Amino acid sequence: MTGPSAGYDVLVLGGGVAGCVLASRLSEDPDRTVCVVEAGPDFGPDRQDWPARVLNARALPREEVWERHAPAHRIRARLLGGSSCINGCWNTWGSESDHAEWARIGGPRWTASAMEPYRLAAVEQMGLRQVPEREFSPWSRSALAAAAELGFREVDMATPGGPGYGTPLLNAFDGVRHNAAFAYLEEARSRPNLTIIGDAAVDRLDIRDGRVRGVSIEVDGRRETLRADSYLLACGTFGSPALLMRSGVGPAAHLLDVGVRPEIDLPGVGSNLTDQPGVFVPLAPTDELNAALAAKEADGDLYVSRMLVRASSGLCPDGSWDLHILPVAGPPLFGKLPPGQYEAGISAFVMNPASRGTVRLVSADRTVAPEIEPGFLTDEGGRDLAVLRSGLEIVERMAATQALGPLVGPVRDHPARDASDQDLRARLGTYWHPVGTCAMGAPDDPRAVVDSEARVRGVSNLRVVDASILPTVPAANTQLPVIAVAEMLADLIRGAA
Numbered sequence: 001m002t003g004p005s006a007g008y009d010v011l012v013l014g015g016g017v018a019g020c021v022l023a024s025r026l027s028e029d030p031d032r033t034v035c036v037v038e039a040g041p042d043f044g045p046d047r048q049d050w051p052a053r054v055l056n057a058r059a060l061p062r063e064e065v066w067e068r069h070a071p072a073h074r075i076r077a078r079l080l081g082g083s084s085c086i087n088g089c090w091n092t093w094g095s096e097s098d099h100a101e102w103a104r105i106g107g108p109r110w111t112a113s114a115m116e117p118y119r120l121a122a123v124e125q126m127g128l129r130q131v132p133e134r135e136f137s138p139w140s141r142s143a144l145a146a147a148a149e150l151g152f153r154e155v156d157m158a159t160p161g162g163p164g165y166g167t168p169l170l171n172a173f174d175g176v177r178h179n180a181a182f183a184y185l186e187e188a189r190s191r192p193n194l195t196i197i198g199d200a201a202v203d204r205l206d207i208r209d210g211r212v213r214g215v216s217i218e219v220d221g222r223r224e225t226l227r228a229d230s231y232l233l234a235c236g237t238f239g240s241p242a243l244l245m246r247s248g249v250g251p252a253a254h255l256l257d258v259g260v261r262p263e264i265d266l267p268g269v270g271s272n273l274t275d276q277p278g279v280f281v282p283l284a285p286t287d288e289l290n291a292a293l294a295a296k297e298a299d300g301d302l303y304v305s306r307m308l309v310r311a312s313s314g315l316c317p318d319g320s321w322d323l324h325i326l327p328v329a330g331p332p333l334f335g336k337l338p339p340g341q342y343e344a345g346i347s348a349f350v351m352n353p354a355s356r357g358t359v360r361l362v363s364a365d366r367t368v369a370p371e372i373e374p375g376f377l378t379d380e381g382g383r384d385l386a387v388l389r390s391g392l393e394i395v396e397r398m399a400a401t402q403a404l405g406p407l408v409g410p411v412r413d414h415p416a417r418d419a420s421d422q423d424l425r426a427r428l429g430t431y432w433h434p435v436g437t438c439a440m441g442a443p444d445d446p447r448a449v450v451d452s453e454a455r456v457r458g459v460s461n462l463r464v465v466d467a468s469i470l471p472t473v474p475a476a477n478t479q480l481p482v483i484a485v486a487e488m489l490a491d492l493i494r495g496a497a
C-alpha cells in the first residue's frame, strides 16, 4: 500500500459506481490527493486481467459479490467498479416528477434541467450506446411491435420523455461489459495524486466532536488507519448505512442494541430502503422461438432482452410512468434448462414504490452481514399492489398481441385477475435498484441523513455520495442516475457548482 503518511485530501470509501466517478473527477486536479478504498479486488488497468465472467455482458455474474448464496434482493457487488461490473448494462432515466420530488427536498440543483449536463457527462464518459441491430432477437423485435400494437409510442429511454416503449442505452460493446472502473479510472489510474487500494475493507470511521478523525481499514489481515481532510462514503445502499452505524451514526436505540456507542443519533440511517419489486410471468416458448433463439446464441448475439415499456398504472402524475414492462427470452436468470430450450416471459416492475424497508446491523462486527428487509408491498394504502396488478394486466395484453402471441403459449393462471395478494407476494422479485438508506432531506426533516449537498448531519467533513442518498427511487434503472448525481456532487465539491 502506498500513500502520503500525513494523509490525503480526500478519501473515497467504496470503489463502486459512485466511488469511481468521485475518485476520477476529484483527482483531475493534480494538487488534490485522492485515495479510494475498495473491499473487493481491483483487477487493474488491463482488461485481459479481468475475469471473463465479469466482462461477459450476456449474463449477470454472481462471484464478485458480498454474499454468494443470499436471496436475490441482497445481491451487491464487491470489486472495483461496484455493481456496474455485475449488472444488466441497461441505462434509462426517470420522469420529470421524480426530479420534481428530489428538487422539492434538495433544491434547484436537483431539478431535471439542472441535472441535464451531468446526465450527458455520464452518458459520454460511460460510452453509452444504442442497441446495435444484430443484438435484437426475434423475440425483442416482436416485443417492440407488440408495444406499438398496444398503442404505446416510441420514446427515448435515456430522457424523461414520458411513457412509451423503446430501447435502453447500453454500457456493453460486443458482449463485453464496460464498467465504471474502465470508464472512469482507466486514464486516472496513472495520476500520481490518485491511490487505489483494493481488497481493503473499511471497518469504521473514528468520529469525535463532529469530525471524522480517521478511518480504520483491514487489508491483508492487518488493521490500518487512514486519514484525510474530507471523507466521501460510497459503499452503496447497503454498505453505507452499515458503515455509518458501525461508526456510531444512526438510530441510537438500535446502535445500543448491537453494542455500538452512539456518537450521533440519526434515526434515518438505514431506514427508507426503497427498491423496485416485480413479478415475472412465464410463457412457454414455441419450438420455432426456441430454434430462433438457439440460432442467435450460436452466432454469439443472444441477449435476453433489448426493449422495455414505460407504462402508467393511472396512479402516477400525468406524463410520468410507474411501471416497467420487461419482456425477456433466453437462458434463465436462475437455474439451467436443457440445450436448445429457453425461458420466455414478461415482468412488470413497480418503479416508484411507496413501501419502505430497512438495513439494520446484526452485530458491530463488520464481517457479519447486515439484515436487509426490503419491505416490498408493505405500504399502508396498498398502492404498490394496485400498481403491480395494473402492470400484470399490461403483461397479459402484451403476451396476447399478434406480434408476440404466436411465439409463446398463452398466459396461464392469469396473475393480474386471479392471483391472490399472497400469491403475488410469494412470486416477487427485485429489479435490483435499491436506494434511500442515507436519504437527503430538508433541514427540518428528522429522518434526513444528508443535506442537499450530501453532507452528513452533524459531521463536518463527511459526505455520502452513492445511491443511498436518493430519497426516492426514480422510475428508471439506477446506474445512470447514480453516475449523474456523482458527477454533480464532484462538481459541487470542486467548487464549480
Ligand SMILES: Cc1cc2nc3c(=O)[nH]c(=O)nc-3n(C[C@H](O)[C@H](O)[C@H](O)COP(=O)(O)OP(=O)(O)OC[C@H]3O[C@@H](n4cnc5c(N)ncnc54)[C@H](O)[C@@H]3O)c2cc1C
Pocket: 013, 014, 015, 016, 017, 018, 019, 037, 038, 039, 040, 060, 075, 076, 077, 078, 079, 080, 081, 082, 083, 084, 086, 087, 088, 089, 090, 091, 092, 200, 201, 202, 203, 234, 235, 236, 237, 239, 240, 243, 431, 432, 433, 434, 466, 467, 468, 476, 477, 478, 479, 480, 482
Ligand atoms: C444484479 C444487479 C443488476 C443491476 N442491473 C442494473 C442495470 O441493468 N441497469 C442499471 O441502471 N442499474 C442496475 N443495477 C443497479 C446499479 O448497478 C446500482 O444502482 C449502482 O451500482 C449503485 O452504485 P453505488 O455506487 O451506490 O453502489 P455500488 O456500485 O454497489 O458500489 C458500492 C461499492 O462499495 C464497496 N463497499 C461496500 N462496503 C465496503 C466497505 N466496508 N469497505 C470498502 N468497500 C466497501 C462495494 O464492494 C462496492 O464496490 C443492478 C444492480 C445489481 C446488483
